[in-house]
Amino acid sequence: MTQTMEPQSAAAQANLPRVSHWINGKIVASTSGQSRPVYNPATGQQTKTVDVASPEEIELAVAAAKEAFPKWRATSLSKRADTLFRIRNAFDSHRDEIGALITAEHGKVLSDSAGELARGIENIEYACGVPQLQKGEFSEQVSTGVDVYSIRQPLGVVAGITPFNFPAMVPMWMFGNAIATGNTFILKPSTVDPSVSIYLAQLMQEAGLPDGVFNVLQGDRVAVSGLTEHPDIAAISFVGSTPAARKIYESGTRAGKRVQALGGAKNHMIVLPDADIGLTADAAVSAGYGSAGERCMAIATIVTVGDIHDPLIEAIKERLPQVVIGDGTDPASLMGPLVTRTHRDKVASYIESGKAQGATIVADGREHPLYKDSDGFYLGVSLIDDVTPDMDCYRDEIFGPVLTVVKVDTYEEAVTLTNEHEFGNGTAIFTRDGGAARQFQFDIDVGMVGINVPIPVPVSYYSFGGWRASLFGDSHMYGPEGVKFYTKGKVITSRWPDPATSEINLGFPRTK
Ligand code: NAD
Secondary structure (H helix, E strand, C coil): CCCCCCCCCHHHHHCCCEECEEECCEEECCCCCCEEEEEECCCCEEEEEEECCCHHHHHHHHHHHHHHHHHHHHCCHHHHHHHHHHHHHHHHCCHHHHHHHHHHHHCCCHHHHHHHHHHHHHHHHHHCCHHHHCCCEEEEEEECCEEEEEEEEECCEEEEECCCCCCCHHHHHHHHHHHHCCCEEEEECCCCCCHHHHHHHHHHHHCCCCCCCEEECCCCHHHHHHHHHCCCEEEEEEECCHHHHHHHHHHHHHCCCEEEEECCCCEEEEECCCCCHHHHHHHHHHHHHHHHHCCCCCEEEEEEEHHHHHHHHHHHHHHHHHCCECCCCCCCCCECCCCCHHHHHHHHHHHHHHHHCCCEEEECHHHCHHHHHCCCCCCCCEEEECCCCCCHHHHCCCCCCEEEEEEECCHHHHHHHHHHCCEECEEEEECCCHHHHHHHHHHCCCCEEEECCCCCCCCCCCCECCEECCEECCCCECHHHHHHHCEEEEEEEEECCCHHHCCCCCCCCCCC
16 A cells, blocks of 8 residues: 655644654654654544654664563463463453544544454453463373473564554454564554554553563564564564565565465455345445455455346445445444545546446445545445456455445356455355355365355454465464464473483484
């Protein structure tokens, strides 16, 4: 996503609050002389500036995390679990404050900020089980007097690079398990909504997390490549757009690091002819326009199979006026603005390109009064029908409140279409036929599948990840795969011998 640069005088910028780094338990102001603007998307006004890390500040953050590692790693499992419980409680008792910060910089409605936070906290709750999660295995008497056991140890300093759309939840996907398993962590949040990262850091410190275990480095590509190439960083978790994910995966692995890099999405919702029209239309509207479509698990494309097309489109059309758009802090709003003006305009351009390429614009978000008259980054909901796979609005990830509809005749065509798309993050099938749904879960080449569930984000004790261009690396995020990602296995073969039986033997060790 490209960030907007609204005109603002230097004097006005100088008076704005500044979001800086969090290194070794305190706020550290950047001396790079560079910053980026932070906006309230509902008003279009710049509210803050965010620092951009210099190479020296990257070194400072890495050094702090490196220094904190030996002590944190040696901290007992009970103490680490206790700290995670306290962090969970700190987040839980500040839900309103965290939610307000998210809405003020991202724009999503407060209920959605609360939802994001709830799902994020579930990842911290999972990490509280670290004494169980980090258990090894033990085999007694594999040979006479010999035992073998395995342990999982932390990697060292690990970094997380996160997108604008979930400024609290996506970092929690990463740092809960990373810290619980004994690593120290550096978060590089999006410059668009950076404040929540600092607030979480402060809450973690109050909860008893030792300084240096969790650090925040604000910045852009310089910070990202500094972290991705740094010899003292053992692993990178990335979530963002596919071009950045691919680049970070390639440069991180080239530098010898473990990397999990989650990318973009274009989630298809397949609707079979027997689906319940009302339930499916409700699901399409909620999953397509919730959080203004700025969710990597949002439904982007509805694939109607056979005759259900016309009644379903009618049912969706009827529901569109119910999507009340406004400032995310207004309890009446169901959908807020988009995150920046530049992004809003890019999303709107797909309505025009769809029209030019022959699609039917059933609802045009540019007709919403807030798009025309407000300084906020608003766009109404759009529904584009008669879309074909060659159109830009089908191929590209739009990441906004735009639902595209592709009509096919058969289930097989729907599966082929979905499987041939560049992205394979999430998908959902809507049907009353259990056999068809079961066949779909077998046939579909996508990492996360919903059956009459439009946004199938796995719970925290499973792992999250797409396929194809939606994920680079072998490891999905959070849950059991997250614990595995942040730890390395060690196997110990042990004997406490009787010195009397000691002898030289040059053969390969055998069990006996
Ligand atoms: P983005 O790729 O622009 O930015 C993500 C992070 O990477 C930010 O911290 C940013 O500063 C940094 N970054 C951006 N471009 C970079 C580059 N070329 N080199 C190095 N660092 C770079 O993504 P965004 O606009 O913040 O977020 C939206 C995107 O994230 C969408 O594509 C969405 O699908 C994706 N996303 C995916 C998932 C998932 O789980 N697969 C979840 C959330 C968001």
